[in-house]
Structure formats: C-alpha cells, structure tokens
Amino acid sequence: MIFKVYYQEQKTEVAVREKTRTLFIEANSEREVRKKLVGRPYNIEYIQLVDGKYLEYEKLNEDFEVLEKE
Incomplete structure (x- = not known):
C-alpha cells in the first residue's frame, strides 16, 4: 500500500500549510x-x-516518488 505523509521538516516546527x-x-x-x-x-x-x-492522480505529478520498503 502507498501512504502519503504530511509533515514539517523539524519536530519543533509549528504546522503551517x-x-x-x-x-x-x-x-x-x-x-x-x-x-x-x-x-x-x-x-x-x-x-x-x-x-x-x-x-x-498523484502519479501524474512529476515529483511523485515512493520510498521503497526497507
């Protein structure tokens, strides 16, 4: 399955769109x-x-890249 993760780059950052x-x-x-x-x-x-x-739809985005299973 593929999951989309929304995140901030640092744990201390406030979530801002x-x-x-x-x-x-x-x-x-x-x-x-x-x-x-x-x-x-x-x-x-x-x-x-x-x-x-x-x-x-997401695959149409040129930046679409999936991190593979480890």
Whole structure:
C-alpha cells in the first residue's frame, strides 16, 4: 500500500500549510509508516492511505516518488 505523509521538516516546527511537505512511502499499515520514519526529525501531521483514482492522480505529478520498503 502507498501512504502519503504530511509533515514539517523539524519536530519543533509549528504546522503551517505553506511549510507542510509531503512524501509517499510504501508500507502495510500506518504504524509501519511511523516505524520507518522514526529516525527522521519530522513533525508528522497526517498519514493518508492513497489508492485507486487518487493514487493515479498523484502519479501524474512529476515529483511523485515512493520510498521503497526497507
């Protein structure tokens, strides 16, 4: 499954829409996504499952890149 993670680059940053970044990661659950990102200094705002037409739409973005399973 592919998840979209909305985050700030530093844990101390306040969540502000203009500074929110996203990444896509392959995992079996939201818990697994959090485990994979535990070593990064991210302030995770939201994790969303991306599938179906929404996934197809995201793939159209030239910046679409999925972090592979470790």
